[in-house]
Amino acid sequence: MNRTVKLVxxxxxxxxxxxLILNNLNEQLGQVTTYVIAGLVPVAWVFIDLLFITKRFNFITSYVGASAIVRGVLTFWFVDGIQFAFxxxxxxFLTAFIFGGSMIVGKPIMYYFLVQALGPNTPEQEKSLRELLHETKVYRSLVNGTIIVLIVNIVTGVVNFFLNLExxxxxxxxxxxxxxxxxxxxxxRIALTIPEFIGFGIAFVFIYRAMFHYLPKEDGKDQLESDFWDLLKLRETQKTAADL
Incomplete structure (x- = not known):
């Protein structure tokens, strides 16, 4: 599916x-039923996407699926006031727990997001990528990237809480x-996703800069003009030659 269509x-x-459901179906369905249906529509969409459209089961989809399950369960917690804001x-809270927990155990979660985004296709690519991501500057950028996303999530979470409370x-x-x-x-649901996207974008920029610091250049090409996997393979070739 086209990415633009998917985003829409x-x-x-x-x-x-x-x-639309929350605003227009209260008289027809009743207030509680309307609330439940409105809460479950996004959850159902996530699983339709995972099972029938994306059809990919990996770290990212597992994370999205877990978040959807939490939202689905909480739909049936009928509260108002400060409890609803929480x-x-x-x-x-879930995102902060996962990102913060990954920092505590020394495995920044941006590592797994990056591996999934790059999608190594062979054991050799996986090995080469793993070695690159453990280089000092790259690992530090993964830590900093995780911190950036965590901070953005905490700030947007606080804003979300007080908007609901108000x-x-x-x-x-x-x-x-x-x-x-x-x-x-x-x-x-719309405005607060913008800083989250920006946070992830900034994190990935820092990480990619750190990775390309350790990658060679192909003759007559700028690094950004070359295929990432070609540069990683060239790096491994040069390392092997240097060890001989």
Whole structure:
């Protein structure tokens, strides 16, 4: 599927449709049923994507799937007020726990995101990539990248919490509650993804700069003009020749 189409579908299924449901189906379905359906639509979309569209089971999809399961379970925790604000921020808590925990155990999670994004196809590529990612500057960039994403997640999580606390003030099970949830979702589900994308982007820029510091250049080419795997193979060839 085209990436642009996929992004549009993610926004529509993850934000637009749930907001429309919360605003328009309260009388037809009842307030609680409307709330549950709106909460489960994004979860269902994630699993449809994983099982029938993407059809890839790896670290990233497992992370996305786990987050979806948490959101799905929490849909059935019927609360309002400060408890709802905490509930709606649970996804940020999960991300902070995973990213922060990876730092504590000395295995920055950006390492796994990067490996999945690059997608080595052979054992040789996996070995070469693993050695590159353990170079001092690269490993440091993985740590710093993980910290960047963690900080952005904490900040956006705090913003999400207080937006919910400020906007969603009605009692659960009322039309007003659902409409207020739709209002806050219109802000958080779209606007707060922007700093998250920026955070990941900055992290990957630092990591790629560190990786290319250890990669050679092909004759007559700038590094960015060369295929990454070709440069990594050339690096291994040069290392082997130097050891002889």
């Amino acid at each position: 579908l993610d926004i529509v299924m993850g934000a637009v449709i749930p907001i 509930k709606d921020t649970a996804g940020f 906007i969603v003030v009605a009692a659960f099970g009322t039309t007003e509650f659902n409409q207020q949830v739709a209002q806050v979702n219109a802000i958080t």
